[in-house]
Amino acid sequence: MxxxxxxxxxxxxxxxxxxxxxxxxxxxxxxxxxxxxxGGILRTTDIEGDPVDLGAEAFVGRRPEIPQLMRELGIADQLVHPAGRRPLVWSEGVPHPLPGNTLMGIPASPEAMSGLVDAETIARIAAEPNRPLTWERGSDISVGALVADRFGEQVVRRSVDPLLGGVYAGTAGSIGVRAALPTLAAALDAGARSLSQAVTGALPPPSDTPVFGGIRDxxxxxxxxxxxxxxxxxxxxxxxxxxxxxxxxxxxxxxxxxxxxxxxxxxxxxxxxxxxxxxxxxxxxxxxxLSSSAVVALALPQDTALPDNSGILVATGESLRAKAFTLSSRKWPHLAAREVALVRASFGRFGDDSMLSWQDEELIQAAVEDLTTVTGADINPVSAVVQRWPGGLPQxxxxxxxxxxxxxxxxxxxxxxxxxxxxxxxxxxxxxxxxxxxxxxxxxxxxx
Structure with a gap:
């Protein structure tokens, strides 16, 4: 054969x-x-003598495929988990805690959006269960259209877009409900009377199992x-x-x-x-x-004053060029032990491939300037690596x-x-x- x-x-x-x-x-x-x-869009390179992933750097740990593969291949000792720190969302020029009790940024209650959106939007979320919901079983629309209609544009731009951007390098307007959020589509198909009720029904049950996993090297x-x-x-x-x-x-x-x-x-x-x-x-x-993206991995002095968070997501419409930062040395305990602090800056959303034509120096400079803005720290890279991913993620x-x-x-x-x-x-x-x-x-x- x-x-x-x-x-x-x-x-x-x-x-x-x-x-x-x-x-x-x-x-x-x-x-x-x-x-x-x-490797496709998975790539590991060495920065300051140690391995760093320039594509995906984590996987959903509650799915069995990768841990099972690692056991079969005899590399289960390489399995690591994040430290448990939460990310921030940069919106309206200031950082906010990433809302909890949401489904890919879609809230189940107005309390989840407190401090991130204005009072009018909070009131709209609170009143949403009382508004008639029209949903045809088996239908599909963009996540952005559904959430904007029920909760308003601020929820889309400040909560949903940053999370979907990390998964698909897209926006809520380019991603459909049924493919990206199948449990939400199922709740709507089952007759949920509001989006709030559908999100509540679609949220995963509480679990002590780490949400994400990674590979040490x-x-x-x-x-x-x-x-x-x-x-x-x-x-x-x-x-x-x-x-x-x-x-x-x-x-x-x-x-x-x-x-x-x-x-x-x-x-x-x-x-x-x-x-x-x-x-x-x-x-x-x-x-x-397809959507394109780019990653800039920065090695910084170990004492750089980074916030005690796993990362910083950027809301849609902000003046920054980066869409997200992974504070890798804060997120992963095994990386915290290295002699440098590691940060990954991500660029690119669906419909914007401009970062592919930037010179490496331009991308690195943008990463440094934007990271300085969102952290307030003095950012002086020891070294930096650029990785472009043309057409890397399907929409x-x-x-x-x-x-x-x-x-x-x-x-x-x-x-x-x-x-x-x-x-x-x-x-x-x-x-x-x-x-x-x-x-x-x-x-x-x-x-x-």
Whole structure:
């Protein structure tokens, strides 16, 4: 058996690993990536002699996929958790505590927004349960449209946008309720009489389990372990240019005939590869838009007077250029022990790719100036690293879940082909790992 996995991000690496476990040592597995490295939008580099992640730096710890993978791969001792500090929100030129008791920034009660929004908005939230709510079961609108209608624009800009910006590099206006907040959509479908009631019903139950997890020495530990366990032939700097069907399997240019293919590629690349074999699926995939972003990692003197918080999110409409700061040395206990203080500045929201054209020096200067503004500290970097992510995150627009259902149907009869990636059922690392596992399962069932 000869199987190709196209795309060497976490989705593709997990798919290769699961295929190896399912098919055994005799299967020929080939992993191709157009870049010169594996990892996709996960990347670990060294700053001042220690590893730092420049892509995702955490995963949802209450999902089982990554801790389970780490146990299987023998790297469970690398699992770490945040210190438990809360982030701030920078709004109207001052910092505020991030509201608690919210669902992705959507409050269940007016008390959650106290101090962050004005009295008129507080009164509007309080009165919302008494306003008739019209919701058609199975429908979908943007998170921003729903929250603005029920609670007002201030809640969107100052509470919801900062959180959605961190997950999707988008805004509440570019993200649909059903894909981003499925428990909220379910509560609305079930007949919630108000948004307040729906949020209350959708909030997760209290738990002592840490919300997030991380990897002590960075994601490259997981990526390297997956590659080794998959025992896969890796071909980087190798873009796949064409995919066609044959009487016995698939033809994949430039590597030739294979029995099966996993496409773990970004949505636009997947669309191009599906163009000949599944035109309808190609059109559906091509309709998924992407957002770009950039990260500036700053190493600061250990005694820099940073606030005792995990990070600072920036409300929409502020004069700052950065959208968020992760105060990594405050957030993660294992990073606090290093000889420098680490901060990550994030740039970029959906519809604005301007940061991609900035010189490294410009991005670093913007990060330093904005961090100075939000902390009041004297920011003098020891060193800095810039990482750009063009088209790094898909936007889960209204109707996304229906689009993916149609895509699944349009590729259901493509025997020996499976899809994986962040554009399907979640942009987080656990969701990507789950998509890789599902793709491998589909292929293994066909081949065995």
């Amino acid at each position: 000869r199987i190709a996995v196209v795309g060497g991000g976490i989705s593709g690496l997990v798919a290769a690993y699961r295929l190896r476990k399912a098919l055994g040592p005799t299967a020929e597995l080939i992993l191709l990536d157009r870049r010169n490295r594996l 960075g994601y490259r530990v997981l990526l390297d372990a997956l590659r080794a366990a998959a025992d896969v032939k890796v071909e980087t700097d190798t873009p796949v240019t064409r995919l066609t069907r044959t009487t016995t399997g698939w033809q994949l240019d430039p590597i030739g005939a294979v029995d099966a293919v996993v496409l773990a590629t970004p949505a636009p690349v997947t669309a191009e590869l599906l163009r000949e074999v599944a035109p309808e699926a190609a059109e559906l995939t091509a309709g998924i838009e 889960y627009a209204p109707g996304h879940t229906a689009r993916i259902t149609e895509l699944r149907a349009a590729t259901a009869d493509l025997d020996g082909l499976a899809l994986a990636g962040a554009y399907l059922n979640g942009v987080g690392v656990p969701a990507c790992a789950a998509s890789g596992t599902a793709a491998a399962t589909r292929i293994a069932e066909r081949l065995t």
